[in-house]
Amino acid sequence: MIKIHTVEVQVKSVKGECAAGYKAGDTFTVADPVVTPQNNCPLCIYALSALFPYLTAAYRQTAADDWINQVVELQCPDNVNEVIFTLTRR
Secondary structure (H helix, E strand, C coil): CECCCCCCEEEEECCCCCCCCCCCCEEEEECCCCEEEEEECCCCCCHHHHHHHHHHHHCCCCCCCCCHHHHEECCCCCCCCCCCEEECCC
């Protein structure tokens, strides 16, 4: 049986003005196949589309030396109004 993790995604920082309204501390969780916002956190389709390839790997059980275990921060695709997300397996 494959172990599935819940991944907590938290906004670490926002540089500029995020069009989706993200603020530092906003959080959502991913537990295959559900994305659950916490405390009315917005879900930006552009940020999610950039995060999904990593999230789908992060919530699966992986070997200790797998590259996905090194990914702890991701950036949204807007490089002018930069939003940095942290990933934590639960």
